[in-house]
Amino acid sequence: MTDMVIKIDEYSDVPIYQQIRNQIVMGISSGELKAGEQLPTVRALAMEIGINTMTVSKTYQMLKNEGYITTDRKNGARVRAEIQKSGVISDENKAELRRIISEARLSGVSKSEIKNLVDEYY
Amino acid sequence: MTDMVIKIDEYSDVPIYQQIRNQIVMGISSGELKAGEQLPTVRALAMEIGINTMTVSKTYQMLKNEGYITTDRKNGARVRAEIQKSGVISDENKAELRRIISEARLSGVSKSEIKNLVDEYY
Amino acid sequence: MTDMVIKIDEYSDVPIYQQIRNQIVMGISSGELKAGEQLPTVRALAMEIGINTMTVSKTYQMLKNEGYITTDRKNGARVRAEIQKSGVISDENKAELRRIISEARLSGVSKSEIKNLVDEYY
């Protein structure tokens, strides 16, 4: 069982279920959550964060649809052992990346500064 | 007057006024919209896209707040001559960038592929 | 929930959404509205004042942008617990202050009278 901590920014416009989803995906990517590792139950995670169980449930459904986790009544939610590697960035993420780079450029951020961030986050 | 074309994805979760805002910002960044160049009037752009003037007005107000354009009754909306360069990427955009890179990584996209996108979009 | 009363001067040049915004900011500053306190819902305030919900919504959006309140679907609109203290007066407010003092001076109002007002309003 993971002891990863989920932090909700209540001031953010990003919906709570999205914030949780993003943090779990980043946790898997960083290795903090290993393949096959069990996630907290919907109830437990909702309690811990202090939100509605429906919200956590929505998150797990989303992660399942995206292929990041598996869920069943016996084992609860687990990080999927073999996450499908499409090898490409989704069109939506490409569009977002383009927007971010445009804004950074207009703010006077150099290309190499952005690449340093890529190195840092990858 | 610009002949830039704004395209709305009506099925997107991104609000229309945000989509327009993003495209204008990217237009400025790419040089398609030059400093001082006049944007379409609120009415003209609303007509062209087939949406309400209020929605375009909201976009222009947002761009004005962000310092990308100026608006007044004499000159209409224009790309601002001297866009303030903060020199940094906003915390929100950093978080988004981190999320995108995490997802790309999990999809098997290499670091150099992402950097190539940075080169392409910058 | 606050029982603060918002009063609109319908003959004023100041837009309604601005008038509401100003009164809420002054309410926070005076302590009539406490940190964390819930503001009326968009619908309730619109009904109470007798104006459109869009206008109240615009006010809340503005207050949110300025960092005075938070809004979300769970908690509605609330006075922000930790309002950012820039420590400075904005250039716009400085210009306004200068104009007011110039006019007061020309009307024969003494410096100490103005300072008494500062004491009263602070």
Add this chain to the structure above:
Amino acid sequence: MTDMVIKIDEYSDVPIYQQIRNQIVMGISSGELKAGEQLPTVRALAMEIGINTMTVSKTYQMLKNEGYITTDRKNGARVRAEIQKSGVISDENKAELRRIISEARLSGVSKSEIKNLVDEYY
């Protein structure tokens, strides 16, 4: 004839005729414009600033109404010799002052800092 320079901020939301009016009032208050001193003709000032004569005309009309200047065809516009001293600050300016002080207070500006500004601007 004054050689006072009027500066228009084209990015400001304050209408041009208001900006000119404010600067002339502040010029009178500071002594840069003396009692009886002649102001530029409508046409000359419009040319100098690069705006419509109607706008300057509106400004002069406003200043006349407020009792700051006199106008006639023979002498043009002149700073009034005896500006009426009501001895009080207008309700509008009081409301504005209160708003500014509230905002300054919330931004963490001390009372004495505001009073220093009063000293500076008076």
Add this chain to the structure above:
DNA sequence: GTGGTCTAGACCACG
């Protein structure tokens, strides 16, 4: 139940 978005239409001040 809440705030967020959008429409169709109107009127206004500025210039």
Add this chain to the structure above:
DNA sequence: GTGGTCTAGACCACG
């Protein structure tokens, strides 16, 4: 002619 404001009404996602 332009952007700014406002209404009356509607639908939506989040929780």
